[in-house]
Amino acid sequence: MNGTLLRNEPMSKHTSWHAGGPADLYFTPTDAADLGEFLRELPPEVPTLWIGLGSNLLVRDGGVRGAVIATHGALNALERIGETRIHAEAGVPCARIARQCIKWALGPADFFAGIPGTLGGALAMNAGAWGGETWTHVVEVDVLDRRGTRRTRTPADYEIGYRHVRGPQQEWFIAARMEFDLKPDADETLIRDLLERRRQTQPIGEWSCGSVFTNPPGDHAARLIESAGLKGFRIGDASVSEKHANFIINHGAATAADIEAVILHVQRTVADAYDVRLHPEVRIVGERA
Numbered sequence: 275m276n277g278t279l280l281r282n283e284p285m286s287k288h289t290s291w292h293a294g295g296p297a298d299l300y301f302t303p304t305d306a307a308d309l310g311e312f313l314r315e316l317p318p319e320v321p322t323l324w325i326g327l328g329s330n331l332l333v334r335d336g337g338v339r340g341a342v343i344a345t346h347g348a349l350n351a352l353e354r355i356g357e358t359r360i361h362a363e364a365g366v367p368c369a370r371i372a373r374q375c376i377k378w379a380l381g382p383a384d385f386f387a388g389i390p391g392t393l394g395g396a397l398a399m400n401a402g403a404w405g406g407e408t409w410t411h412v413v414e415v416d417v418l419d420r421r422g423t424r425r426t427r428t429p430a431d432y433e434i435g436y437r438h439v440r441g442p443q444q445e446w447f448i449a450a451r452m453e454f455d456l457k458p459d460a461d462e463t464l465i466r467d468l469l470e471r472r473r474q475t476q477p478i479g480e481w482s483c484g485s486v487f488t489n490p491p492g493d494h495a496a497r498l499i500e501s502a503g504l505k506g507f508r509i510g511d512a513s514v515s516e517k518h519a520n521f522i523i524n525h526g527a528a529t530a531a532d533i534e535a536v537i538l539h540v541q542r543t544v545a546d547a548y549d550v551r552l553h554p555e556v557r558i559v560g561e562r563a
């Protein structure tokens with residue numbers, strides 16, 4: 275095992291909300307083989323939490339028992355393996371896939387540009403934007419199980435929907451092969467326009483996790499939250515964004531408990547006002563302090 279193993283690593287350093295208590299162990303492998311070795315040696319009773327860029331993760335203030343496995347900065351390969359096919363490892367940032375696909379004249383992959391996570395996180399969430407979705411393009415994925423055994427799977431092995439992916443338990447993504455169309459006219463202005471549209475409507479640059487709730491069928495979570503009068507609602511240093519009501523901002527010193535309390539208040543208020551239950555898109559993990 276050649277990767278880096280840290281103890282009591284604050285998860286606030288690894289999440290886009292900049293909140294969250296310590297992980298008992300925080301492992302960054304050197305590559306997929308090193309990760310397999312780590313998993314084989316880790317006692318089977320130790321739980322694992324895989325993390326990409328932590329852009330969809332609320333880690334509670336008591337932190338994470340067991341081992342966090344970081345793919346970003348580790349599983350970094352991105353290559354073209356056919357005229358319209360790419361192979362990408364799980365730690366590759368989505369934005370890099372968007373830019374590289376344009377260089378390869380492949381698309382549509384520009385939707386990845388605004389997703390500030392890794393491919394692994396995008397596979398776990400079926401991340402998407404502007405009509406594009408991760409799994410639309412997946413041909414095969416490589417996974418590791420808890421004992422470090424590697425397998426290849428196809429989309430048929432998963433139940434896939436809007437921000438929803440369910441597959442075999444205790445397996446995590448290490449790479450994917452993805453198929454795109456040839457787009458000889460693709461250029462970077464596509465990405466620039468998309469990022470500009472985002473800047474106009476979302477509080478980009480502030481500490482958030484993007485949209486906190488999935489959209490209920492036929493409606494928008496942001497519309498419901500805004501019309502319930504919740505823009506600006508604040509607990510501690512966490513508040514509902516004034517710019518986009520489905521974002522919750524950490525203004526600097528919010529704890530995970532503050533953020534979770536805002537999430538719960540928004541859910542209750544919207545349920546009381548409209549009889550609609552909002553479901554968090556963000557993954558809430560770890561122990562309360």
Ligand SMILES: Cc1cc2nc3c(=O)[nH]c(=O)nc-3n(C[C@H](O)[C@H](O)[C@H](O)COP(=O)(O)OP(=O)(O)OC[C@H]3O[C@@H](n4cnc5c(N)ncnc54)[C@H](O)[C@@H]3O)c2cc1C
Pocket residue numbers: 290323324325326327328329330331345364388389390391392393394395396397398399400401402403445446447448478482483484485557
């Ligand atoms: C400003 C902003 C804008 C955003 N806009 C969008 C958007 O337009 N569309 C959208 O879909 N999302 C959006 N997001 C949310 C987020 O970026 C995506 O969900 C992204 O796919 C998460 O990737 P990540 O690497 O950060 O995952 P993390 O937050 O690290 O993890 C998310 C989940 O995936 C799991 N996971 C991570 N890596 C793996 C792996 N290798 N194998 C198995 N499971 C894994 C984690 O355990 C966790 O459950 C936005 C977030 C922010 C902060």
